[in-house]
Amino acid sequence: MQGQSHTFTYDLLFHLKEREHSIRPFFVAGGGMKSYVVAGPASFPQPIPNIASLVTVDEWKPVISLGGGVKFRLYKNIILRGDFPFGGAWRSSE
Secondary structure, three states, rough: OEEEEEEEEEEEEEEEOOOOOOOEEEEEEEEEEEEEEOOOOOOOOOOOOOOOOOOOOOOEEEEEEEEEEEEEEEHHHHHHHHEEEEEOOOOOOO
C-alpha cells in the first residue's frame, strides 16, 4: 500500500525577551490537521496483522504543534534563528 501524509498547522510565536536584546529565546504553540491519503491498493495479506492493520480510507487527524528556540542578532538586519519543533497527531483510543 502506498500513501502520503500532509500537515497543515498555524503557530503563534511567543518571545521571552524584548526586541532590543541580541539573544531572544522563544516558544511556539499551535495546532492544525494532518491528512493521511491512501494512494494505492491494500496489500494482501497484510504484514504483521497482530500489531496493526492498514486501512484503505483517507483520514484527517488533529495535530498539536509545540516547540521553542533562540534568535541571535548578528547585525542590525541579520538574525540567525534555531528552532526545536515538537508536534504530533492526537491518537484515539481505537
